[in-house]
Amino acid sequence: MQAIKRPYFWHAIYTRSRAEKRLHQELCSKDIECYLPLQKELRQWSDRTKWVEEPLLRSYLFVKVSEREYYNVINSVFAVRYVTFGGKAVPIPEQQIEALRLFLEDKNRKVDLCSDHLEKGELVEVVAGPLKGIQGEITQIKGKNRIVIRFDSLGTCVYTDISLDTIKQVQPVTH
Structure with a gap:
């Protein structure tokens, strides 16, 4: 069997x-x-x-x-x-867990948490650097460009600084 x-x-x-x-x-x-x-x-x-x-x-x-x-x-x-x-x-989603792992693996990168309501930003993918392959939203927080992973079920977002020259826009998946 x-x-x-x-x-x-x-x-x-x-x-x-x-x-x-x-x-x-x-x-x-x-x-x-x-x-x-x-x-x-x-x-x-x-x-x-x-x-x-x-x-x-x-x-x-x-x-x-x-x-x-x-x-x-x-x-x-x-x-x-x-x-x-x-x-x-x-x-x-598995990719959110993997993105969170990558955020935290880079010891030189400050990772922050926020539960403020952030407006949904443009969907982007990191194309260079240690976060290559991560998809998230690009937004400005405290005047800096940040990439955000949104955990809607937890009511929180994890974000870190990102250089605009390391990202590209991706089209959202429609079902």
Whole structure:
């Protein structure tokens, strides 16, 4: 009898407060593919300064699961619920997760988060540099050209500076 191949989709899961790393560790130990976007920050205490890795998106973790693993993830002590719309977990496109990984891989690039309502900008693709291949929206934030990845299901955008000579306009896909 041949095993049934189930489709896997990325979903955002809402975690308990400050439990993102613990949930990530637990799910990895269960061989569940997950992604916790981390960013290094310089923290100052009264007696020392130290670089620490902090979650970019507080209280969120991304998991790539099939229907079979879907409930296994939510049964974790550190998981609260999936990010849902209309009672169903919202799938996140693979290319958004990959673009987020590329944003954070470039240690010289400052990545910011904003939950302000940004007007949809022109759809572009990066054609040169470390972000080559990423598609996003071009917009101006604080007077600088930025490329934005919009996570509508989370109500947030991730953005970073981009040079206009490294992008080209792409036509949106119509269904």
